[in-house]
Amino acid sequence: MGRRARARRQQQQQQQQRGEEDGGRAGGRRGAGWDGGYPEIVKENKLFEHYYQELGIVPDGEWDQFMGALREPLPATLRITGYKSHAKEILHCLKNKYFKELEDLEVDGQKVDVPQPLSWYPEELAWHTNLSRKILRKSPQLEKFHQFLVSETESGNISRQEAVSMIPPLLLNAHPHHKILDMCAAPGSKTTQLIEMLHADMTVPFPEGFVIANDVDNKRCYLLVHQAKRLGSPCIMVVNHDASCIPRLCIDVDGRKETLFYDRILCDVPCSGDGTMRKNIDVWKKWSTLNSLQLHGLQLRIATRGAEQLVPGGRMVYSTCSLNPIEDEAVIAALLEKSEGALELVDVSSELPGLRWMPGLSHWKVMTKDGQWFAEWGDVPHSRHTQIRPTMFPPSDPEKLRAMHLERCLRILPHHQNTGGFFVAVFVKKAAMPWNRRAPKPQGGTGEPRTCVQPSPAEPTAAPQEATGPSEPDPEPGMPDAGVSASPESAESDGARRDGVCGPPPSKKMKVFGFKEDPFVFIPEDDPLFPPIQKFYALDPSFPRMNLLTRTTEGKKRQLYMVSKELRNVLLNNSEKMKVINTGIKVWCRNNSGEEFDCAFRLAQEGIYTLYPFINSRIINVSIEDVKVLLTQENPFFRKLSSETHRQAKEMRGQTRYAAPSCCVAGGGRRPCGPSCPRTNDCTTCA
Structure with missing residues (x-):
């Protein structure tokens, strides 16, 4: 017998011996309920129940329904990509073919529930179903339905997305001309909704607006890129920054650099996620109030940074998949108090008819992880001050609390419409933030509007962990220059940058943290690469050739990408401060076998929508x-x-x-x- 065979035989004997020993102790694995899989997680957490019962987030008499819903699996939901010309055809196919076949279908003697539309989502473009993967495998009709969903999802016509996750983009009320910032975007389901809103009119290949989608996790940014690519938009940029100190950007306006302010900002912050217990069952075992206490400061910093970059008159949506007021109303109240009237909560109760929700809380208490309660900041002992902050409590002034209108926040409870738990608040900006209201300082006696100044490369990119105050002050639109001048390092960097090249070689620090991207190089007007393409495809004179870019500064250009002129403006003016992961859409690919003929570039499938009007x-x-x-x-x-x-x-x-x-x-x-x-x-x- 060989050495490997002897080792294998010895291992089998040891396993058999251990099994016999376990058998003497309550029947081994079988006695412990082992049937070839992992033991089922017990969906119980007494501290969770005690906490939310004490806070009273659930109406009287509905607690059992609330807990019962949390213990049930979350229904699957899908959303049809609404801006595409064939969205109605896909909806018709779903309703009149696949859903019809499910009406009288039974699997293992149990009648299959037919998918139902979400009553509050416009034009029946979102549906939910209780079909599990196990059921999908047991019927030929369901197998065809599943294959249809998979193929349409891969092509970008359908998105699998949790129902409550669809609410924030709808309340953002974005339009094709809006500049949109998605601060914590990965994995990207909400971002794709925002892209759809930009392309509401399919006859316009380049909307005036754009979406900048950010995430702090470098790896999750690539998941975000994958999601965005399915929709094929030239108006999307994916960046990799800490949302709590995301850099302010500049754009060129009539030859002068000005600060970029966004018309719409989505602030879907990291949270404890106890509203996701129906799909993330680990939360049952791991839930603790400590998670919320640790996240509160970060959430407030992200929301504050978003408010700073919002244009007056713009709208910002703050959302979490948590039911905890420490992450929800406490953050909203603290931000409103800091804004001193610059921000106002919007009453959106009539914007999604059919959606059932609970108003935000006006009073709540803070509980430590060991179950100790505090009703106000004055009750907190000094030893707890590093864990509990003043901003976690409701304002002590009743008049100030009333003026905040916290009841305008939306809390979605799982048992009301068979969803996950969720929280949403919608802000509108009325004026500049207090720390941006600086006294006018004339620039050379001219009183010109404030211009944007590139920061020094040494500018810090991370806020202190415990800081809860405002980020570095930003100028507001129309505010005069405060006398800030560019640093020598910044001026030298600007002078050394080649025209049309965005994204210098990454520093060693960037490489350590995983950020290493090819540069974005715009095709110059005199590049000999473009005339053969223009002639071969007979491109219309209106084709925006200056918006073409590549990802290489040397060698052959193998792929050509296209962005809108607004994103081109952003790229050219912010190369030193932005960590761009991806932007635009691929429109042409080099065809090596065709280089000796009329044109060396073939069309890229994902760029057809963008190029077609010009061919x-x-x-x-x-x-x-x-x-x-x-x-x-x-x-x-x-x-x-x-x-x-x-x-x-x-x-x-x-x-x-x-x-x-x-x-x-x-x-x-x-x-x-x-x-x-x-x-x-x-x-x-x-x-």
């Missing part, structure tokens, strides 16, 4: 029968298509030196197929 050649109009062939057959020959389509392809082949018609777009009229095409890397089959 005046390489277009083949196809019939519905051709579309079916392209979607159901892999690599179909052109002779399998209709005679008219074949004729167009032959004419196109004759216009170039290619042996085949090369890169082209197939469509019926003036609308491309979008990302639902099965051949995502070969646009000759984009139908």
Whole structure:
């Protein structure tokens, strides 16, 4: 017997011996309830129940329903990407094909629940269902339904998203011209909703607005990039910063740098997540009030930084998936008190008809992890001051508390509409924040508006852990210069930067923390790369060629990306202060086999929506029968298509030196197929 065989045999004997010993103690694993899987987590936490019963967040007589809902699995919810031209067709297909087949379906003698629309989501574009993965595998009809959901999710037509997570973007009330900041964006489901709002009008390839999506976790930023890429927008930028001290950005306005202020800010802060107990069952065992006490300061700093960067008249939504007032109303009250009237809570009770919610609390207490209660800051002993802060308590002045209108906050309870727990508050900015209201200081006697100054590279990028005051003061729109001048290091950095190149080589510090990205290089006007592309695709003169960029400063440019002119403005003016992970959309890819012919670049599938309005050649109009062939057959020959389509392809082949018609777009009229095409890397089959 070989050495490995002997070792394997010895291991089996030891395992058998241990099993016999366990069998003598209450039947071993079987006696402990082991049936081949892990023991089920007990959904009980007495401290959790004691805490929320004492705070009274649940209406009288509903406690049992509240706890019963928390112990039930969370229903799956899906959202149809509403801005796309075929959203209505997908909705029609779901309702009249897949959902119809489920009406009389039974699995293991149990009737399957038909998915239902969320009553408060516009145009029936969001649905929830109680179908589990186990049930989905047991019926052919459900298997087809599941495959449909998977394919449409991959193509960006459908998103799996928790119901309550859809609420903040809706209340943000974003429009295509808005500049939007998503402060804590990963994994990106809310970000995709915001992108949809930018592209509400599909006939406009470049909306005036944009979304800057930020997350502090470098790895989660790439998940955010993946989510955003499914929607194919040139108006999205993913950055990697600590939201509590996210840098202020500059933009060029008529030759002068000015501070960028956002029209809409989504502040979905990190939280203890006790509203997610229905899907994250570990929370049952790990829940403690200490989590909320530790997060309160960070949440307040993030919300404060968001308020600083909001334009007067703009709207900011603060949200958590926690039910704890320390993370919710306490943060809202502290921010309102610090703002001294600059911020106001908005009454949004009529904006989502059909949504059931509870008003925010006006009174609450603070409890330590060992169950000790404090009703006001004066009761807290000095030994607890590092754990409990004054901002965790409601304002002591009744008049001030009444003026805050904390009842305008929304608390979503799980048992009311079969959802997770959630909290939302909506702010509108009325004026500059108090620490930004600086006395006017004329600049050279001219009284010109404040201009934006690039910070020194040594500018700190992280706030102290315990600091709860405002971040570095930012100028407000229209405020005069406070006499700040650029540092020599900053001036030298600006002078050394090459025109059109955004993103210098990362420093050693960046490499240590995982940030290492290729630069963003805009294509100059005299670059010989572009004229062949323009001629080959007969691009319209209005095509914004200055918005094309690559990710390399040396060698061949293998991929071309495109951003909107507004994001180009942001990139060119903030390269030293932003850690950009990704931006824009890929529109052309180098085709090595075609370099000796008319054009070395083929169309990228994800950029079709953006490029299509500008392309005046390489277009083949196809019939519905051709579309079916392209979607159901892999690599179909052109002779399998209709005679008219074949004729167009032959004419196109004759216009170039290619042996085949090369890169082209197939469509019926003036609308491309979008990302639902099965051949995502070969646009000759984009139908």
